[in-house]
Amino acid sequence: MNYQDLSIKLIQEQYKLKNSKSKSILVIIGGIELTRKNQSIKKLSELMDPRYLKIKAETPNRVKENKLIWQPYINDIPKNGQIMFFYGNWYTDLLASTILNDEKIQNNAFNEHLKRIYEFESYLKNNNVDIIKVWFDVSWSKVKIRTKNIDIINKIQRVPRFTWDDFPQKKWKTKTLYNQIQTLRNRFTHDWVIINSENNIERNTQFSQLILKHLKLPPVQIKSKLKYQAAPIPSSLTQIKKSEISHIEYKKTIKQLERKVADVLRYSSHNVVLVFEGMDAAGKGSSIKRIIKFLGLHEYNIHSISAPENFERLRPYLWRFWNKHSTNGALNIFDRSWYGRVLVERVEDLINPIEWQNAYEEINQYEKQLSDTNTIVIKFWLAISKDEQLRRFYKRKNTPQKSFKLTEDDWRNREKWDAYLQAASDMFKYTSTDISPWHIIANDSKYAARIEILQTILHSVQNKNLGHLENL
Secondary structure (H helix, E strand, C coil): CCHHHHHHHHHHHHHHHHHHCCCEEEEEEEECHHHCHHHHHHHHHHHCCHHHEEEEECCCCCCCCCCCCCHHHHHHCCCCCCEEEEECCHHHHHHHHHHHCCCCCCHHHHHHHHHHHHHHHHHHHCCCEEEEEEEEECCHHHHHHHHCCCCHHHHHHCCCCCCHHHCCHHHHHCCHHHHHHHHHHCCCHHHCEEEECCCHHHHHHHHHHHHHHHHHCCCCCCCCCCCCCCCCCCHHHHCCCCCCCCHHHHHHHHHHHHHHHHHHHHHCCCEEEEEEEECCCCCHHHHHHHHCCCCCHHHEEEEECCCCCHHHHCCCCCHHHHCCCCCCCCEEEEECCHHHHCCHHHHCCCCCHHHHHHHHHHHHHHHHHHHHCCEEEEEEEEECCHHHHHHHHHHHHCCCCCHHHCCHHHHHHHCCHHHHHHHHHHHHHHHCCCCCCEEEEECCCHHHHHHHHHHHHHHHHHHHCCCCCCCC
């Protein structure tokens, strides 16, 4: 196929994807600058409409143990209908950091980073992102020819670099760096397309034909990974215990706890994420107020989650949460969360059963990766009785400063009470893990519930910081 015919077919398929928004395409580029892989991307942009090709080309990021290796790239994950090229990506970050020994990445750490990458990529693939991984390869004999009589360090510095300019020229001349790269990349390129880059025309043609092939592929049909069985509804959701506590005792206890929790959160060596779910009017907002009472404005972020915007619907559902996890020590509080996938989206039939059943494992992996990168995730379900909810609804209706909180959706959700109880019960069954268990808090009595929530946070954070918070 000549370039003219190839261009026609590429543009036709490019616009089909743009208009159908049936999936997105993410192209991961690997190889060294001496393979001239940038020329293949440049040629492809000439054959296609370059306005709808997005390219992220950056120098590598240092891999850090307390940061998810894919986190620097989350804002650039393509939405449905888009084609994105990562010229520099989580693999080049891992390669560069390992070669430079920035974090003293040993075999186990290298493999652990790869595991997280594979889990992340699997999630993307299961959510309409077609991932193409391409390694541009070249023989050592060709490298020697291309480096002959040129200042290789200065040449590499003029293009998006792989931090290889930190190495002396002799590492190129003696094949040291070439061997290091090839040895490391052989540990992860088993599922990559390897393109021989010795011949420029063949390299460009093979790359362009590969993109055309994937443009023609339909979205992957996802199968359920879970043998779903409905969970029994626990009595803690249907028989709400109402604990009485005097106002005097409450005021005394709550103030002490608020100060202790603030100190523990402030000096924790871990990042902390609090998740609040529950029926409407369950008391999520008032509970959050008590947590932040003695925290500075810079010490916390509150994320009030509602239905996704249209642009968010075009991306994997976890996308809108990925960049809300700060690594600077600030507390992140979610008033509703990613669990909407298995609650409201399930109950309202916004997604099919395969999607919400697969979401359990995807969420567990997500929280496991947060835990692995120094984050404590504490999850609360605030349980109230149906009678108590009705009482609070009417109180809101008759209180001017709270009437705005009561909406038609609240009444409509109330009609689906039993469906939400079943969805919540399944959520507890499949996502309450040793790393991040669910805490079901009876909240017909707000005083007792607020104290229990603060005590749970206190104990959870202290247990993760043994020896670090002893003097608080």
